[in-house]
Every structure is written in C-alpha cells, then in structure tokens.
Amino acid sequence: MAYRSSDKTRRKKDAKRTAMMQAAVHVFAEKGYHAATIRDIVTAADVAIGTFYFYFPDKETLFVHLYEETAHFFLGALQQAVLSRRVLPEQIQAGLQAYVNIAIYEPAVVQLLLVGGVGSVPSLMEQHAAFRERLINIWQRPLNEALLHGQIPPQNSRRAAEALAGAFDEVILHLLNHPDPASEAAETITELTRFALRAIAYSESSK
Amino acid sequence: MAYRSSDKTRRKKDAKRTAMMQAAVHVFAEKGYHAATIRDIVTAADVAIGTFYFYFPDKETLFVHLYEETAHFFLGALQQAVLSRRVLPEQIQAGLQAYVNIAIYEPAVVQLLLVGGVGSVPSLMEQHAAFRERLINIWQRPLNEALLHGQIPPQNSRRAAEALAGAFDEVILHLLNHPDPASEAAETITELTRFALRAIAYSESSK
Amino acid sequence: MAYRSSDKTRRKKDAKRTAMMQAAVHVFAEKGYHAATIRDIVTAADVAIGTFYFYFPDKETLFVHLYEETAHFFLGALQQAVLSRRVLPEQIQAGLQAYVNIAIYEPAVVQLLLVGGVGSVPSLMEQHAAFRERLINIWQRPLNEALLHGQIPPQNSRRAAEALAGAFDEVILHLLNHPDPASEAAETITELTRFALRAIAYSESSK
Amino acid sequence: MAYRSSDKTRRKKDAKRTAMMQAAVHVFAEKGYHAATIRDIVTAADVAIGTFYFYFPDKETLFVHLYEETAHFFLGALQQAVLSRRVLPEQIQAGLQAYVNIAIYEPAVVQLLLVGGVGSVPSLMEQHAAFRERLINIWQRPLNEALLHGQIPPQNSRRAAEALAGAFDEVILHLLNHPDPASEAAETITELTRFALRAIAYSESSK
DNA sequence: TATGAATGAGAATTCATTCAT
DNA sequence: TATGAATGAATTCTCATTCAT
Structure with a gap:
C-alpha cells in the first residue's frame, strides 16, 4: 500500500546519483569544463537530459x-599515506605511491584536478587555489x-x-601518457623520491 | 634588397593583424580558449568582427x-638564456631569470601557455604537448x-x-600571485637554482 | 437513502482532491496559468506529483x-444576492456587497477570474468569455x-x-490594493451603487 | 572604400528594429507573454532567431x-484628444473616440495593454499599475x-x-469582439458618453 | 491509491561564421 | 580592406506527463 520510501528506492537513487557523478567526472576530465556538454554527461550515464537536472x-x-x-578524496588519500610513515623518505615515497596509484587507477581524478576546467569557471578559481x-x-x-x-x-x-x-605533478602527468604506466610506476616513484630528498638536502643525521 | 614589398599598406596590415593577436593573447589568457569569444577579441583590438575573419x-x-x-617566443628566450652560459648553475639560473622576466612583464604569455582546459580540441592539445x-x-x-x-x-x-x-612552473605561477612579484624574483631564482642543483646532485667536480 | 457510497474512503479522496484544487486556485491566481507549474500546486497541496495526475x-x-x-461559486453568490432583493437599488447594492465580500475574504477567487493572459489556449479563453x-x-x-x-x-x-x-471590476480591483480594504468596503459599495443608478438614469417612479 | 555607417545602413537597421517590434506586439497581444515564443516573433518578422538577440x-x-x-502611445493619444476640448461632454466623447479608433485600427495595442501578460511578468507589474x-x-x-x-x-x-x-475598457473590449466593430463605433461612443455623464450627474449648469 | 524518479519535447540564449555593402 | 547585420546550429535548462513500484 502506498509507496515505501527510504528503502530500495533510496538506495537506487543514491546509486544513480553516484553513477552520474562518475560519468560526469570522466566527461569533464576528458573534455574540460566548457567543451563537456550536459548531453555528453547524460549519454555517458545513459539517462535522459531531464534526469541530470533532477x-x-x-x-x-x-x-x-x-x-x-575529487580534491577531498585525492588529498585525503595523499595525506593519509604521508601520515602513515614517520620518517621523511618513507613519507615522500608513500605519498608518491598513493599519488601514482590514483593516477593509474583513476586517471580521471588527476585529469580533473590538474587539467579540468581551471581558468574557465569563475567559481572554480577559489576551489582550485584551495586545492x-x-x-x-x-x-x-x-x-x-x-x-x-x-x-x-x-x-x-x-x-x-x-x-x-609541481615536480611531482608534471612527472606523473607524463607517466600517464606512457603506454603502460604501471610498468614504470615503481621506478618513477623511486627516482622522484630520490630527486626530492636531494632537492631538499635531506640527510638522516639526527640521533 | 631581398626585402619584400613592405610598403605602408603591408605595415598597416601587419599592424592590425598584430593588434588582434596581442588582444587575443590577453583574452585567451584571461578567459581560456572556450570562454573567450571572437567578440571579446575584436572588442579588445578595437576592430570589427568581419575584420577578424579577414x-x-x-x-x-x-x-x-x-x-x-607565443611558445616560440617563450622557448626562444629561455633557450637563448640557457645557451648563453657554459656551466650548469649559470645555465639554470639564466634560464630561470628569463622565465621570471617573462612571467613578470608578460604574464599573459605564461598564462596562455600554462592554461589547460583545452581538452577535446585535438589541435590545441597537440600544441600544448609539443610546448x-x-x-x-x-x-x-x-x-x-x-x-x-x-x-x-x-x-x-x-x-x-x-x-x-614542473617545479619551475609551479613556483613561478605562485610568484605571479604574489602582490609584488618583482620584489621576490631574485630570491626565488636563487632558491630555485639551488633546489635544482641539489635535486640533480650537481657538484662542480671536473677540472 | 438515495445517498451514494460516501464512506471514509470517498471522503478522504474528495478531501485530497479538494485540497489540490484549493491550492491550485491560489497558485493560478498568484502566478497566472502559464507561470504556475504542477509542482507549485502539488507542493502547496502537500502531495506528490503523481497524485495530481490521479x-x-x-x-x-x-x-x-x-x-x-470558481466562476460558478462567484456568479452563484452574486446572483443569489441580486435575486434576494426586489428593487433595483437594493439589487445592485446586494450584488456589490457579495462581490466585495468575496474579493476581501477570497481574493484569490477574484484574481483567478479576472486574470487574463491565457491567450493562445482556446479552452481557457472560452471559459473566460463565458464567465x-x-x-x-x-x-x-x-x-x-x-x-x-x-x-x-x-x-x-x-x-x-x-x-x-467593467466599472465594478475596476473599482473593486483597486479596493483590493488598498492597505485595509475592509475599512473602505461600505463606502465603496455606496458610491458604486449611486454611480450605477445615476448611470442608468434610475428613478423610483412607479407606484 | 571601407564601410559607411549611419547612412542607409542606419536607417535600415532602425526600420528592421521597428518591424520586429511591430511583429512582437502582435504576437504578444495574440498569445500573451508566456505563450509567445521568440520563434513566433522572429517568424512573424521573417528573420532568424539570432537577429532577435541582435x-x-x-x-x-x-x-x-x-x-x-505602447502605453505611452495610447495614453498620449487619449490625453491629447481629451485636452483638445474644453467642455466635459466633448472631452469624454473625444477621449472615447480616440480610444475606439485605436481599438479598431490597432487592436493589438489594446490587447497588449489590457490582456497582454499581466500577472506573469514580475517586472511588468509596476508598468501595468503605472498604466x-x-x-x-x-x-x-x-x-x-x-x-x-x-x-x-x-x-x-x-x-x-x-x-x-473600467466601464470604457469593458465595453470597448466587447466592441472588438463584434464582427464589424466600426459599424458599432459611433453608437457605442454616444451611449458610453451619455452613460458617463449620467453616472457623474453632469449638468451644464454653471455660468 | 499514492509516490517520485525518469523522460524528452520545447523554450531561451549564445556565438562562430558569412556576406552584402 | 573593413564593416557589422544576419544567420542558425548548438547549448542549457524547464516542466508537463508517464509509469514502475
């Protein structure tokens, strides 16, 4: 009798919402804010235009x-990786590992954050600066x-x-252009870690 | 006299063409490729729309x-600065100096070159990659x-x-956000040069 | 017992239907036919969109x-008021009294009936003309x-x-714009009645 | 050489602008604000959609x-007619004559002002009240x-x-619905004038 | 009965591009 | 050469209506 809300319906709605956001991330990542059209997004999500506006x-x-x-997710993963270690070399390496993982398995995340639609959307400026x-x-x-x-x-x-x-961003962006990023990941991380430690003149002195 | 026609007409034509390109650099730099309209450009150049298409x-x-x-100008300046020196530290420093100079006196140039968000337009992505x-x-x-x-x-x-x-781009982009970039320029260049030399483990060994 | 089914169910159904019509009167009166949306109406009636189409x-x-x-209610009240009197001056005055009462206590009714702007929708124009x-x-x-x-x-x-x-409509519409219509009602009715009687050159001649 | 502005061009532009406004008056008068679409207007004016926005x-x-x-034109005509006479009966009659003339020869003007899109367009409310x-x-x-x-x-x-x-508006609106308004015009004006003079209890006493 | 997610036709508006002058 | 009026495809967004639950 009647209609049961907050049951399957609720879950389904959330699922669809999430699916649409996923689709949107990819479309925005690929085309940039302006070139991405609502039609692109709903097509990718396989729904009607009106559904987007619902x-x-x-x-x-x-x-x-x-x-x-996306920024929250990305920064959270990075932060957590860094904080899970106690010494600088490991912190940097862990952070880079997390960064590279995301870049390889969720390239759209990195695309969106680094290329996305900066400079286009006024209200994004602050978001980007904050990121x-x-x-x-x-x-x-x-x-x-x-x-x-x-x-x-x-x-x-x-x-x-x-x-x-800046250095990390650039190298990882180039890594993504590599035909098989995963195969290069480990080496890239090692090299970048060394690069970073040298750049800040790290020495395990203390103690 | 291998010089071409180049009478007043040609000079005037080039002048108008140049004015439009100048205007376009600033408009594109400020708004990004998609958000910039032809009307924005011709308005800035103080010509009619039809003139653009001429x-x-x-x-x-x-x-x-x-x-x-723009890339040619920028890279040329950088290249020349680097090639004008014979030892690595000076090369890096001179290159950074050139980079910073352009960033400070022609910020639009840097904005244009670093602006992303041109996804989905193949020819623009190629240009950016080539740069x-x-x-x-x-x-x-x-x-x-x-x-x-x-x-x-x-x-x-x-x-x-x-x-x-990547490191240089990021630092110089932040320098541009500083209220008085010029006052920070020298120190930034020095620091970045040291950062770079350490990062690549430079030592003036030889000879 | 010629009374129809009329159990709780029917009453509830009618109640909901009535609530929606009540809401609709106000929404249509306030926004006009085109600007009023189904969503406006169901929101005001606190039911779901689907319910509307049921x-x-x-x-x-x-x-x-x-x-x-609404027209039936309005015209009925007016008609009844007029018919309840036997001499013209009283008929006009009673009619105006009924009109003003509705205007003051159910302004939406008057708004709805006098609102124009339904051009291009034949059935609505017919209704208005008939009214x-x-x-x-x-x-x-x-x-x-x-x-x-x-x-x-x-x-x-x-x-x-x-x-x-036309005269009555205009004056009563202006009365509604008055900060305290009720305080002006009696005087307005008296004046309008006299205006009308003079206009038609009424004289209590006979008998 | 070059392009001569403010010549034929200027005149043509103004002409087209006027033509489009004429078309728009008729479309708005016929369909009301909301139901009238830009496409309706440009179709009536026989131009492209973009031209409208130019x-x-x-x-x-x-x-x-x-x-x-439209209100300015209408009120101006009425005002002038009224002011061109010195005694009340003639003033009313002249005003009505002007009103009826407009109603007959430019019915769209009257439609727009009296039916138009009141209640729909918020920014119109003041205009309408002022009118x-x-x-x-x-x-x-x-x-x-x-x-x-x-x-x-x-x-x-x-x-x-x-x-x-209110009386004049209503009667003239009904006159417009008559199959041959012009044939009724004179009589309507005469009757309305008498109606008005009686309503205000006019008598040529003075002197 | 009742719900509200989903749909898509249609409306307003923008803007790159053309072309008569 | 230079102009700017004119065009219309493409885009964003709205809203009446449907339908599975």
Whole structure:
C-alpha cells in the first residue's frame, strides 16, 4: 500500500546519483569544463537530459561539487599515506605511491584536478587555489618536521613544497601518457623520491 | 634588397593583424580558449568582427597560431638564456631569470601557455604537448651535457628535466600571485637554482 | 437513502482532491496559468506529483474545472444576492456587497477570474468569455426588469450591463490594493451603487 | 572604400528594429507573454532567431519596452484628444473616440495593454499599475475641473474615474469582439458618453 | 491509491561564421 | 580592406506527463 520510501528506492537513487557523478567526472576530465556538454554527461550515464537536472541544479554547481569531492578524496588519500610513515623518505615515497596509484587507477581524478576546467569557471578559481594550497601543505608539513629535527638544512620550506608539488605533478602527468604506466610506476616513484630528498638536502643525521 | 614589398599598406596590415593577436593573447589568457569569444577579441583590438575573419580563418586556427608564436617566443628566450652560459648553475639560473622576466612583464604569455582546459580540441592539445616537450628539452639538454662531463651522477635526465620543469612552473605561477612579484624574483631564482642543483646532485667536480 | 457510497474512503479522496484544487486556485491566481507549474500546486497541496495526475488528466483540464467551479461559486453568490432583493437599488447594492465580500475574504477567487493572459489556449479563453457573459447577464437582468417597469428610460441594457460590470471590476480591483480594504468596503459599495443608478438614469417612479 | 555607417545602413537597421517590434506586439497581444515564443516573433518578422538577440537583449526586456512604448502611445493619444476640448461632454466623447479608433485600427495595442501578460511578468507589474494609474488620471482630471465649476455635484472623483475607466475598457473590449466593430463605433461612443455623464450627474449648469 | 524518479519535447540564449555593402 | 547585420546550429535548462513500484 502506498509507496515505501527510504528503502530500495533510496538506495537506487543514491546509486544513480553516484553513477552520474562518475560519468560526469570522466566527461569533464576528458573534455574540460566548457567543451563537456550536459548531453555528453547524460549519454555517458545513459539517462535522459531531464534526469541530470533532477539530480543536480546545473552544470556549474555539479562541476564545483565534483571538483571539491575529487580534491577531498585525492588529498585525503595523499595525506593519509604521508601520515602513515614517520620518517621523511618513507613519507615522500608513500605519498608518491598513493599519488601514482590514483593516477593509474583513476586517471580521471588527476585529469580533473590538474587539467579540468581551471581558468574557465569563475567559481572554480577559489576551489582550485584551495586545492593547490592543501596539496602544497601536504608536502610542506613533513619538511617543517624535518627542519625541526635538523634533518634538512634551513630553507624556505614553503617554496620547496611548491617546487616538489609541481615536480611531482608534471612527472606523473607524463607517466600517464606512457603506454603502460604501471610498468614504470615503481621506478618513477623511486627516482622522484630520490630527486626530492636531494632537492631538499635531506640527510638522516639526527640521533 | 631581398626585402619584400613592405610598403605602408603591408605595415598597416601587419599592424592590425598584430593588434588582434596581442588582444587575443590577453583574452585567451584571461578567459581560456572556450570562454573567450571572437567578440571579446575584436572588442579588445578595437576592430570589427568581419575584420577578424579577414585575417584569420577561424578561432581555432588563431589560437594555434598564437600558441605557436607565443611558445616560440617563450622557448626562444629561455633557450637563448640557457645557451648563453657554459656551466650548469649559470645555465639554470639564466634560464630561470628569463622565465621570471617573462612571467613578470608578460604574464599573459605564461598564462596562455600554462592554461589547460583545452581538452577535446585535438589541435590545441597537440600544441600544448609539443610546448611541454620543447620546454622539457631545454632543461634536459644541459643535464645531458653535465652527465657527459660527470658533473652530475648517472640519472634519468629526461625524468629529471620533467621534474624541474614542473617545479619551475609551479613556483613561478605562485610568484605571479604574489602582490609584488618583482620584489621576490631574485630570491626565488636563487632558491630555485639551488633546489635544482641539489635535486640533480650537481657538484662542480671536473677540472 | 438515495445517498451514494460516501464512506471514509470517498471522503478522504474528495478531501485530497479538494485540497489540490484549493491550492491550485491560489497558485493560478498568484502566478497566472502559464507561470504556475504542477509542482507549485502539488507542493502547496502537500502531495506528490503523481497524485495530481490521479485526480486530474492534465493542467489545462484542471484549470478549466477550477475556473468553472470558481466562476460558478462567484456568479452563484452574486446572483443569489441580486435575486434576494426586489428593487433595483437594493439589487445592485446586494450584488456589490457579495462581490466585495468575496474579493476581501477570497481574493484569490477574484484574481483567478479576472486574470487574463491565457491567450493562445482556446479552452481557457472560452471559459473566460463565458464567465464575462454570465457576469454581464447578472447585471443586465435587473436592468431589463427595470426597463419593463419604466424605472429606467429606454437604453441598450446590454451595453449598460457591460459598462457596469467593467466599472465594478475596476473599482473593486483597486479596493483590493488598498492597505485595509475592509475599512473602505461600505463606502465603496455606496458610491458604486449611486454611480450605477445615476448611470442608468434610475428613478423610483412607479407606484 | 571601407564601410559607411549611419547612412542607409542606419536607417535600415532602425526600420528592421521597428518591424520586429511591430511583429512582437502582435504576437504578444495574440498569445500573451508566456505563450509567445521568440520563434513566433522572429517568424512573424521573417528573420532568424539570432537577429532577435541582435536587436533586443531578451524576451522580458523587449516585452517591458514594448508595453511602455505602447502605453505611452495610447495614453498620449487619449490625453491629447481629451485636452483638445474644453467642455466635459466633448472631452469624454473625444477621449472615447480616440480610444475606439485605436481599438479598431490597432487592436493589438489594446490587447497588449489590457490582456497582454499581466500577472506573469514580475517586472511588468509596476508598468501595468503605472498604466492604469495614468489612464485613470486622464479621466479624473476633467472630472476635477467639472467639480470646480460646479458642473457635477461633490463626489469622489478618483473612484468615479476608476469606474469610468473600467466601464470604457469593458465595453470597448466587447466592441472588438463584434464582427464589424466600426459599424458599432459611433453608437457605442454616444451611449458610453451619455452613460458617463449620467453616472457623474453632469449638468451644464454653471455660468 | 499514492509516490517520485525518469523522460524528452520545447523554450531561451549564445556565438562562430558569412556576406552584402 | 573593413564593416557589422544576419544567420542558425548548438547549448542549457524547464516542466508537463508517464509509469514502475
């Protein structure tokens, strides 16, 4: 009798919503914000145009949501990887491992965050700036620790973190263009870790 | 007198064409490829829409031309700066100096070249990829030299060059966001140079 | 016991149907036919969209039903007021009193009936025309009576009724815009009655 | 050489703009604001959709403009007619004559003002209220004069003007529905004038 | 009966591009 | 050469209506 809400229906709705967001991430990642059309997204999600507007208020809002969620997921994974280790070399390596994993298994995430639609969507500017800031912070915090422990010589840790973040992004973006990224992953991580440790003049001095 | 026609007419024509390209650089840099409209460009150049189509076949072609020219100018300046020095530290520093100069005095150039979000337009993606490739080469060549001379230990110079390019881009992009970039320029260059030299384990060994 | 089924079920059904029509009157009155959406109506009635289509075949049909019912109620009240009196001045005054009462206590009814802007939807235009016709008739009938009794001089009673109807509508619409319509009601009715009696050159001649 | 602006071009542009506004008046008058589509308008004007947006910013702005202009034209004609006479009966008659002329020869004007899209377009509400106000003023001013000269007994001239305005509108709207309005015009005007003079208890007393 | 997710035709608006002058 | 009016395909978004549950 009547209609039972918050049962299967609820779950199904959430599932569809999620499916549509997945589809949207891929479309946005591939085409960029402006070139991606609502039709592209609903086609990818295999629903009608109206369905899009049932779940999301408009293209821009969806994109910003998506960017936020994606950034949150990405930064969370990175942060957790870094915090799971206690010494700088392992922290950097673990962070890079997490980064590379995402890049390989969810390339759209990286595409969206690094290429996406920056410069296009005004309301995205802040989101993007905030993302860069948090990303840089993830790398900077271990550097500050290391500075405190005298494991790296005095230096502008902020600028170093910017440089590392930029370096990592670029190398991993190139890794993604490789025909078989997975085969290169381990080596890339090792090299980048060494590159980073040398760049900040790390030495396991202390103790 | 191998010089071509070049009377007033030609000069005027070139002047108008140049004005439009100048305007276009700024418009594209500010809004990104898709959000920039032909009307934006001709308004900035103070000509009529029809005039645009007299000089350029279409929007995409203009952008490609523009990107090529801008990349050529930028890479040329960088390359020249690097080649004007003989030892690695100076090469890197000179290159960074050139990069920073352009970033400060022609920020639109840097914005245009680094702006992403041109996904789904093949010809634009190619241009961007080609630019990255050439940029990385500029940094890689001195590294290869240094490798040959034993000034840096064996390493994947290609990957190192990628990392350096990414690091430089990121730091300089942040420098541009600074309220008074010029005041920070010298220090940034010094730091980045040291960062780079450490990263590739440079030592002035030889001779 | 000629009464039909009428158990709880029927009453509940009618209740819901009625709630939706009530809501619809207000929504249509406020926004006009085109701007009012089904969602507006079901939201106001606190039912689901599907429920709307269980009770009504479509938007247009609902509006027509609604308009008919509302017109029927309105005209009925007016007619009854007029017929409850035997002499023209009292008939006009009673009619106006009924009109003003509805306007003040059910402004949506008046809004709905007088709202135009339903051009291009034939069935709605018909309804509106029919309503005007019946309204004019209500005023015209007493005039014809008065003509017969020689209480008003020969005149085109149809045209006079149109004029009176228009005059009454306009003044009452303005009354509704007044901050406190009720306080002005009595005076307005008196004035309008006198206006009308003078306009048709009424004199209590006979007997 | 080059392009000569503000010549034939200018005139042509204005002509086309006017033609489009004419077309729009008719479409809006016939269908009402919401039901009228841009396509309807451009089809009536025999231009492409884009052309509409070259001349007007959007549908709503055009409609409001149109309403304003139309109201200005209508009220101007009425006002002038009324002011061209010195005694009340003639003023009313001349005003009605002008009104009827417009109604017959430019029925769309009357449709737009009286039926148009009231209640639909929020930004139109004020325009419509202002129009009613000015219309009522046109009738009220002669009444005030007559009051001053003792040609009509003390009465609320404002309310009387509202009533007259409403009466005139209604009768003329019905006149327009007549198969051959022109044939009825003279009689209608005469009757309405008498109706009005009686309603306000006019007598040529004074002097 | 009642629900609300899903649909898609249709409306407004933008913008690259053309072409008569 | 230069102009800008004109075009219409493409895009975003709305909303009446359907239907499985």
